[in-house]
Amino acid sequence: MTRARMPRAHEVAAARRDPRLLRALGERDLDPAWRTRGLCQSVDPETFFPAPSEAADAAIALCRTCDVQGSCLAWALDVGDCHGVWGATTPRERRAMLVAWRSEAHSSPYDDSSPYDDNSPYDDNRLAELNVLRVLEQVGAASR
Numbered sequence: 001m002t003r004a005r006m007p008r009a010h011e012v013a014a015a016r017r018d019p020r021l022l023r024a025l026g027e028r029d030l031d032p033a034w035r036t037r038g039l040c041q042s043v044d045p046e047t048f049f050p051a052p053s054e055a056a057d058a059a060i061a062l063c064r065t066c067d068v069q070g071s072c073l074a075w076a077l078d079v080g081d082c083h084g085v086w087g088a089t090t091p092r093e094r095r096a097m098l099v100a101w102r103s104e105a106h107s108s109p110y111d112d113s114s115p116y117d118d119n120s121p122y123d124d125n126r127l128a129e130l131n132v133l134r135v136l137e138q139v140g141a142a143s144r
């Protein structure tokens, strides 16, 4: 069994600039009924939960054409869900996004501070973020 490692600072910084995350921030509360408009309703749900050794390309391709991609990813990051494809992201991609999300969703969307910096304004939230990551590590380990 392999434990999921903590996202590195440069991965979190890249996630913070990821267009999918920026779209999710913009569409976070846009459509409470986003699930009713998801394109994935028309395909086998297994497509969105590939085994760790399987590619997620088919699901991600469908997500990229889905009108509610941003709301879907925002939901997944809000609940910290770590399984399956949501909003054109894989669980591995969302680990770094989650750290960025926890800071971005509660502050300026364009603040480049890292929760790993000693001067980070997120020091008060750092323990909570690390606790979230520990849970993600456990979930990631359990799903492998």
Ligand code: SF4
Residues within 6 Å of the ligand: 035, 037, 038, 039, 040, 041, 048, 062, 063, 064, 066, 067, 068, 069, 070, 072, 073, 085, 086, 087, 088
């Ligand atoms: S973005 Fe993907 S997972 Fe989310 S509702 Fe659309 S098709 Fe489904």
